[in-house]
Amino acid sequence: MSDVAKRAGVALGTVSNVLNRPSIVAPTTRAKVLAAIDELGFVRNNLARSLANGRADTLGFVIVDIGNFLFVDIARGAQEASADAGMKLLLANSDVNFESQNDYLDWFDEARVGGVLLAPLDGPLDAAQRVRSHGRPVVTVNWPGEEGQSCGVTVDEEHGGFIAASHLLERGRTRLLFAGGPLSLHAVAERLAGARRAVAEWGNGATLEVAETERLTIRSGRELGAEIAARRASDRPSGIVSAADALAAGCVQALMASNVRVPEDVAIIGYDNNHFAADSIIPISTVGQPGHEMGRIAAGLLLEEMAGGEHEHRTVILAPELFERASTALPDFR
Numbered sequence: 026m027s028d029v030a031k032r033a034g035v036a037l038g039t040v041s042n043v044l045n046r047p048s049i050v051a052p053t054t055r056a057k058v059l060a061a062i063d064e065l066g067f068v069r070n071n072l073a074r075s076l077a078n079g080r081a082d083t084l085g086f087v088i089v090d091i092g093n094f095l096f097v098d099i100a101r102g103a104q105e106a107s108a109d110a111g112m113k114l115l116l117a118n119s120d121v122n123f124e125s126q127n128d129y130l131d132w133f134d135e136a137r138v139g140g141v142l143l144a145p146l147d148g149p150l151d152a153a154q155r156v157r158s159h160g161r162p163v164v165t166v167n168w169p170g171e172e173g174q175s176c177g178v179t180v181d182e183e184h185g186g187f188i189a190a191s192h193l194l195e196r197g198r199t200r201l202l203f204a205g206g207p208l209s210l211h212a213v214a215e216r217l218a219g220a221r222r223a224v225a226e227w228g229n230g231a232t233l234e235v236a237e238t239e240r241l242t243i244r245s246g247r248e249l250g251a252e253i254a255a256r257r258a259s260d261r262p263s264g265i266v267s268a269a270d271a272l273a274a275g276c277v278q279a280l281m282a283s284n285v286r287v288p289e290d291v292a293i294i295g296y297d298n299n300h301f302a303a304d305s306i307i308p309i310s311t312v313g314q315p316g317h318e319m320g321r322i323a324a325g326l327l328l329e330e331m332a333g334g335e336h337e338h339r340t341v342i343l344a345p346e347l348f349e350r351a352s353t354a355l356p357d358f359r
Contacts, residue, residue, distance in 0.1 A: 032061035083113045084327060085133030086142040087126055089167075091118040094299045095316045096144055099166055102320025103142055110328050112139065119146070127152040134159055140327045142166055142320075147211050162330040166323045167212075167314075169340040176326040177340040178319045182212050185312045185345035186219025189266045189294045190233070192310065192347055194223060198264030198292050199231040204249055204276065205268025206238035213241070213268045216296060220266050234262060241268060246275020253291070254283035261291060264353075270295035270302040273309050277352065281306070292353045298346075308350035315343055 026044075030037045035058060042050050043058040050058070084107055088096045100116055107114040115138065119126035123146055130152040133141050140162040143153055150171075153163045163175055170177030186203075193201060203220045205213040217235065224233040236252075238245040246267070253261055253276070267273035273295030277287050287293055287307050295302055298313025322341050330336045 028065055029058065029061045032065060033057045082111065083115060083136075083138045084140055084142065084324070085115050085117065085129075085136070085138040086144075087117045087119055087129045087133070088144045089119055089126070089146050090121050091116075093297070094301075095167075095297050095314055098316030099144060099320040099323070102317035102322075103166075103324040104320070105317075106321040106324035106328070110324075112328070114324075121146060123148060130156055130163075134161060137161075140164070140331045142323050142327060144168070147209070162327055164323050164327040164330070166319055169342075170338055173338055176323075176330065176338050178323040178326065178343070179340065180314045180319070180343045180345050182215035182345075183219040183222070185296060185314070186216035186221075186266070186268075187223045188219070188345060188347050189216070189296060189312045190220035190223035191227075192294055192349070192353060193264035193266065193292055194227045194231060196264075196292065196353060198262075198353075199227070199229065200261075200263040201232065201266055202234040202236055202253070202262035202264070203266045203268070204236045204238055204246070204272055205241060206245070207240075208235075208237050216266075216268050238272060241272050243271045243275040243278070246272040246277075247279045248275075250276035250279025251283065254280050254285045258290070261285070263290075264292045265294070267293060267295045270297050270299040270309060270311055273311070273352070274301065274305050277305060277307055277309065288352050288354055294353055298348055302348075303350065305352075307352050310350045310353040311348050313346045313348050315346070319343060 026037055026040045030040045040058055043055050047055055086103055088100060090096055104114045117129040119129060126146060134156045141156060142164055144166045145168050156163050165177040167179055168177055169179050190201060203217050208214055221233060224231045236249055238249055265276060273293050276293055280287055280291060285291060295309045295311040298311045302309040302311045
């Protein structure tokens with residue numbers, strides 16, 4: 026700060042006031058100090074130093090979509106584990122935006138938090154690697170760790186897709202449709218692979234149609250549901266495996282609006298066990314992910330790495346769970 030004070034021609038305490046209590050500094054003086062800070066490239070480094078005091082006991086968590094209850098559950102688990110260890114958890118929502126995700130990672134890095142949890146978007150994790158290169162551990166959640174470099178906690182998505190399709194097949198729903206998209210998303214692709222495996226293993230004339238949606242939203246579900254409802258009854262699937270609960274909810278709404286009965290005509294199963302799935306007009310069967318447990322385990326791995334000593338980078342893979350509700354209930358088609 027002394028360099029800034031010299032450049033601006035003010036006392037060191039004035040620079041401190043501009044940074045910490047700007048309201049008490051005269052506007053003209055504040056402008057001179059900010060100009061000097063900008064000229065010297067001091068702002069970001071000073072921010073890091075000021076935040077560093079008291080941040081050794083703080084973790085950062087960048088979440089891809091706080092509107093998805095799965096990530097709310099993950100955050101709660103991580104917060105509990107952090108609190109148990111005497112740590113605080115700062116939460117940032119990237120809102121499904123790569124630029125925001127990278128900005129928050131950089132911010133936590135500059136703030137010198139003890140470590141970072143990241144529930145990322147699909148795609149390269151260059152910003153996370155940059156944070157690690159500064160000696161700050163990053164643990165991914167709902168995404169595998171990088172072998173030999175970092176830890177991660179995820180769920181067996183392929184098996185989840187297998188469970189969902191098998192549930193419908195066991196009820197005689199052998200004309201299946203998988204709904205989800207974009208198919209380039211890792212989780213969607215894995216769930217589709219599991220559904221395909223279930224149909225292949227079932228045999229007996231079972232089929233699987235794939236309907237790629239624009240997004241995993243209620244709106245996309247309504248659009249797909251309307252398209253299915255417009256088909257002749259003989260051309261409709263008897264069961265829908267949806268890659269997300271929101272998509273399933275939209276399908277239910279559109280089908281019911283067209284007098285296609287759920288589950289009598291078309292059974293539907295979702296994915297994620299979002300809280301609203303149980304409260305839908307027809308409660309939606311779903312494959313759930315143990316979000317709370319994921320959060321606790323991820324925070325534990327991060328704290329373990331921060332503690333130093335012998336630490337082995339690893340990915341913990343948890344098992345999904347079936348939640349059966351009215352959208353796949355009787356009648357049985359067998």
